[in-house]
Amino acid sequence: MYTESDIANLRAVIKNSKRAVFFGGAGVSTESGIPDFRSRDGLYSQKYKYPPETMLSSEFFWSHTQEFYDFYREKMLVTDVSPNAAHYKLAEWEREGHIAAVVTQNIDGLHQKAGSKNVFELHGSIYRNFCTKCKMPFPVQRIQKGKGIPRCACGGIVKPDVVLYGEPLDENVLDGAVKAIRAADNLIIGGTSLNVYPAAALVDYFRGENVVVINKGAPAKDMRGVTFIDGKIGEVFSQI
Numbered sequence: 001m002y003t004e005s006d007i008a009n010l011r012a013v014i015k016n017s018k019r020a021v022f023f024g025g026a027g028v029s030t031e032s033g034i035p036d037f038r039s040r041d042g043l044y045s046q047k048y049k050y051p052p053e054t055m056l057s058s059e060f061f062w063s064h065t066q067e068f069y070d071f072y073r074e075k076m077l078v079t080d081v082s083p084n085a086a087h088y089k090l091a092e093w094e095r096e097g098h099i100a101a102v103v104t105q106n107i108d109g110l111h112q113k114a115g116s117k118n119v120f121e122l123h124g125s126i127y128r129n130f131c132t133k134c135k136m137p138f139p140v141q142r143i144q145k146g147k148g149i150p151r152c153a154c155g156g157i158v159k160p161d162v163v164l165y166g167e168p169l170d171e172n173v174l175d176g177a178v179k180a181i182r183a184a185d186n187l188i189i190g191g192t193s194l195n196v197y198p199a200a201a202l203v204d205y206f207r208g209e210n211v212v213v214i215n216k217g218a219p220a221k222d223m224r225g226v227t228f229i230d231g232k233i234g235e236v237f238s239q240i
């Protein structure tokens with residue numbers, strides 16, 4: 001658990017920040033009702049024929065396209081959810097000039113829904129989809145409503161613009177995220193196990209003053225010297 005003084009410290013860091021970066025993951029959206037991977041109620045604890053990392057791999061997409069879409073539609077393609085206090089606070093701090101950028105591993109678009117403008121989506125977004133043959137964009141609603149493998153008018157298979165395991169990150173997004181973290185005065189990390197690479201390595205580019213981690217349980221990475229607040233990020237942020 002955390003104390004009043006943890007909240008006061010975080011408040012001071014945010015208030016004194018002029019270009020902080022928030023780096024987050026699936027835990028930021030659990031309070032909106034989207035399961036993460038590694039929590040007790042996360043996708044790893046649910047019984048599937050294959051682990052989520054297999055079903056969300058590029059290899060699986062091409063070899064088991066129908067099974068990929070069955071899982072993706074049921075578990076990843078969540079659009080009827082709202083941002084929670086964590087998303088809203090980050091958008092507010094950006095407007096107030098404390099946060100320069102949000103770097104997220106999430107694909108759910110909730111930071112933008114909450115009003116954040118400068119968002120680096122390391123793993124892409126469920127809201128962008130395109131034909132793998134002719135590159136035409138494809139509306140997300142048509143993927144949601146359909147049952148089979150979504151196909152473009154040209155016959156090509158449609159793929160979500162999400163970075164599957166085994167695929168490289170988008171160079172421009174990566175470059176923007178690294179630049180923002182390098183220039184940040186403070187780094188706030190939250191709702192991520194820091195297990196997924198190369199995303200988790202980006203926090204090593206930070207050269208600023210304070211690192212504050214808000215997470216349920218300690219992340220996988222050795223984070224000596226950082227301030228760690230063990231709690232739910234929406235609940236913690238709503239007290240700032």
Ligand code: NAD
Nearest residue numbers: 025026027036037038105106107108191192193216232233
């Ligand atoms: P993860 O599941 O590996 O880790 C989530 C971490 O957040 C855990 O340490 C968990 O204890 C913590 N957590 C859960 N709820 C929290 C809360 N309310 N407040 C604070 N901490 C909380 O997630 P990851 O590190 O992001 O890596 C998994 C990969 O799968 C990433 O690429 C991720 O984006 C993707 N994914 C995305 C979504 C999404 O877009 N919402 C959902 C599931 C997985």
